[in-house]
Amino acid sequence: MTINCKGNLINLSSPKVMGILNITPDSFFDGGKHKNDASILKHVELMLNEGATFIDIGAYSSRPNAEHVSEAEELQRILPIVSLILKAFPETLISIDTFRSNVAKQTIEAGAALINDISAGKLDENMLPTIANLQVPYIMMHMKGTPQTMQQRTDYKNITKDILLYFSERIASAKALGIIDTIIDPGFGFAKTLEQNYELLNHLELFKMIEKPLLVGVSRKSMIYKKLETTANNALNGTTVLNTVALQKGASILRVHDVKEAMETITLVESLKA
Template sequence: MTINCKGKLIDLSSPKVMGILNVTPDSFYDGGVYKNDSEILNQVENMLNEGATFIDVGAYSSRPNANHVSEDEELKRILPIVNSLLKSFPDILLSIDTFRSEVAKQCIEAGACMINDISAGKLDNNMLQTIANLQVPYIMMHMRGTPQTMQKQTSYDNLVKDILFYFSERIATAKTLGIIDIVIDPGFGFAKTLEQNYELLNKLELFKMIEKPLLAGISRKSMIYKKLGTSANEALNGTSVLNTVALQKGASILRVHDVNEAMECIKLVESLNV
């Protein structure tokens, strides 16, 4: 299984790590932590040195009940970061975490290589056509509603079956437009209760039937720290445990705050398959 990033084929048969870079003031774990360009560059350099294949940059917090941010504000936050990262790390593979087609377009034109859309095109009717025009890899996530309303939309007839149907419809639509490289993300924490997140992880191997690379975004989420009665700051060990489970069930990409620990999970799990 491969995806084409700026002419470079990335082989996902061996799992890869995507490092998270939130340039928002209100993300649940690292919001507002970077005070200037120097701190951002240092963090990205560390993640690349630790083994991250991709860096996922987001300027719109998608945590439950996050404040809505205008398109202009999102662009104002993210474009200077994209330009700065590409200037400092010319070979970097930047993923852009956005559900807006104009943000996607401008960031790809600036040199990013992939779009990570929490809505799979459902929050911007122009997104799928934009991706088709740009011919870049597209991560489509399962979510209902918006970040502001999603936690009120957790009623399913059959959780996994409903999400599989969602992806089959979204992928079919994307394919008709000519989108080639698609990665699926079941959306842990998005329109799902604590119990549903664990049901989803427990049955994650069922998503192999879609025959697309699978991204797992579990890092430091409330499904870990609420279960343990701790906090996001104390959720690294739990993240490693659940990342290990995700890898054993077929995850191709781990989207994480802590790259080194995720790389260790991959190395150890791959040792079991020798």
């Protein structure tokens, strides 16, 4: 199972790590942490050295009840960072966390390699046609509503079945337009209650039937720290536990804040297959 990133075939039969770089002031864990170029480059260098295959940049916080950010501001935040990183580390495979087609287009043209869309094209009708024109890998996540409304949209008949059907429809729409490389993300924490997140994780192996690479992003999320009655700052151990489960159930990419620990988790889980 491979995806083509800027002419490089990335083999996802061995799980990879996507390191998170939030350049928003209000992300739930590291919002506002990286305020200048030096801090950003230091963090990116660390993640690359620790083994990240992808660096995922987000300029619009998708945490519950996050403030709306205009497209102009999102572009103003993210385009200079893409250029900054690629100037310092030209081989970096940058993923852009956006649901806006124009942001996707401009950042790919600036050198980014793939698009990570929390809405799977449902918040911008031009997203799927744009991805088809750009011919870049596309991560489609499951969410209902918007970041501002999603926590009121947790009604499901059967959460795993409902999400499988959702991806079947979205993948068919993407395929009809000629989108080749799609990756699915069940969207832990997005329009899901605490209990629903664990029900979904418990049945994660069922997503293998879609025959697409599976991205899992549980890093330091509230499904961990609320269950443990702690904070995001103290949720690394819990993150490692759930990443282990995700790998055993078929995850191809772990999207994380802590790359070193995720790489170690992959190494140990993969050794069980030898």
